[in-house]
Amino acid sequence: MIRTATPADVPVIHTLIRELAAYEKASEEARADEEQLREALFGERPAAFAHLAVDDESGEPVGFALWFLNFSTWRGVHGIYLEDLYVRPEARGGGHGRALLTELARICVERGYERLEWSVLNWNRPAIGFYESLGARPQDEWTVYRLTDGALAALGSGR
Template identity: 90%
Template sequence: MIRTATPADIPVIHDLIRELAEYEKAPEEARATQEQLREALFGERPAAFAHVAVDDVSGEPAGFALWFPNFSTWRGVHGICLEDLYGRPGARGGGHGRALLTGLARICVERGYERLEWSVLDWNRPAIGFYEALGARPQDEWTVYRVTDGALAALGSGD
């Protein structure tokens, strides 16, 4: 079962984000607090949205998707940028990831969005195989750039 996250899901979403960071070998980078997640997902002006996958048998959270709308200047319409998709190891293969992506694709179709996109680590071959089996294709001609921490502060201050 896939459902839209509620404020009561904040602790489990926070735990799932930490689990994802461990899986991606970067636990120190997952610094978001539950309060930050609550504000981002359920504050006065939500910046992101989340769905939770729940195991049909146990009723336990099996994974989540956290996303936000983006905009294509070339197509002139919104799309969805999937920030995180994670399924707990014991729940993998149970259809939760596919159900989460199907739900996001459905939102795109219903709203007239023309893209559903995300990033995946180069070494994550199981995820890459899963995504490609769904019809997703890598954008090989693009390289992701990021500015954070001290470099972001320096750029923002004009240094």
């Protein structure tokens, strides 16, 4: 079962994000706290949205998708950028990841969005195989760039 996250879900979303960071071997980079998530997801001007995959028997969350809107200047419409998709290892293979992506695709179709995009680590072969089985294709001609920390501060201050 997939459901839209509520403010009461912030602690479990935070936990799932920490689990994802550990899986991606980047625990030290996951610095967001629960209050930041609460503000981003449910504040006065939400910047992101989340859905939870819930185990049918226990009712416990076993995965999540956290996303935000992007915009295509070429197509002239919004799309969804999937920031995080994670299903706990013990729940993988149960259709939760597919159900989360199906819900996001449904939102795209319903709202007239023309793209659902995300990034995947090059070493995550199980995820890549899963995404390709759904019809997703890598965008090999693009390379992701990122400014953070000191480089971002330097550029932002004109240095």
